[in-house]
Amino acid sequence: MEALVVGGGIVGLNVALALREAGWGVTLVDPQNRRGLAVAMVNPVRGRRGSVVPEAGEALPLAAAVYGRFLPLHRGVRRPVEPELRAKWRRKLEQSQVAHAWREGDVWLPEAFWVEARTLRARMAAGLPRVLGRAVAWGATQVQLAGGRVLRADRVVWAAGAEGASMTGVGGRYSAGSQLLVAEHFPVASAHGVYAASHAVGGSYLPHSERYTPHVTRYGEVAWMLAKARDLLGFSPTPTGVWAGVRWRTEGRYLYQRGGGWVIGGFGSTAYLLAPLYARRLVERLSG
Ligand SMILES: Cc1cc2nc3c(=O)[nH]c(=O)nc-3n(C[C@H](O)[C@H](O)[C@H](O)COP(=O)(O)OP(=O)(O)OC[C@H]3O[C@@H](n4cnc5c(N)ncnc54)[C@H](O)[C@@H]3O)c2cc1C
DSSP, rough: OEEEEEOSHHHHHHHHHHHHHHHOEEEEEEOOOOOOOOOOOSSSTTTTTEOOOHHHHHHHHHHHHHHHHHSEEEEEEEOOOGGGGHHHHHHHHHSSSOOEETTTEEEEEEEEEEEEHHHHHHHHHOOEEEEEEEEEEOOEEEEEETSOOEEEOSEEEEHHHHHHHHTTTTEEEEEEEEEEEEEEEEEEEEEESSEEEEEEEEEOOOBBBSOOOOOOOHHOOOOOOOOHHHHSSSSSEEEEEEEEEEEEEOOOOOOEEEEEEEEEEEEEGGHHHHHHHHHHHHHHHHOO
């Protein structure tokens, strides 16, 4: 069986590799080799109130197993928690399957990790057949590219992220943000307002939007990230570059059947955590 996977980001790559492991022939379709997110956190505890991703117990070890085949994982995330929120965090973490320990006012998450995301994606993509092209229409067994070329396969999977979401009919919302590259290096990740890991500081203070618009980093975002980083780290890191992107978030469902083809996505900031799990679920459905 042959599959076309539209989108060569972390989600499309997870799908392509899971399909290949299940014995499928796979071709990725993407118009570009993008630089993309530089450093990815794989952290199941989210937000100021410490919400735990519902499937973290299954998703986190799987993500570690999949990515650990390609590069070293940098384990452990330090998460300061405000005193008035600690009781809530304790309850949520105790009810979850997420390993954690309290160190004074901080939560230490020993299984959460960060990865060099550009290296990871390049290594995952190595050896996967790829057609450089932009899909302008798609269906159960074919994809039409800009310029008119038509590709065919037994199955089509749409994994084209925020940029391609409008061609799925799935809905959802979009949140733009930036990752600052900095001169300093943080071997141990920490997060509060922003996250700092490796040579990056990431976060987002812009409002959600109902439509996808390509994002360009604004001056105010950089100032906000540096102020949050100063609160977290005790000093203001030195920016050396920036990556701007858009998250696509749907409401807790990440697999959709559309016109006989499949859509996977909408993971928001948990794409690196959840993509390996949902790629496997998708392959089970395609193979079943
Ligand atoms: C500031 C910021 C920080 C973030 N930090 C993290 C983090 O620490 N951890 C984490 O897990 N997530 C993080 N995210 C979210 C993460 O970047 C995305 O959720 C993730 O990249 C989504 O992966 P994807 O493969 O679905 O989409 P993408 O990475 O957007 O890849 C989609 C691919 O599809 C291609 N494509 C689009 N349209 C078409 C088309 N018509 N035809 C063919 N190909 C097409 C694009 O070229 C692209 O390569 C962050 C996002 C932002 C903005």
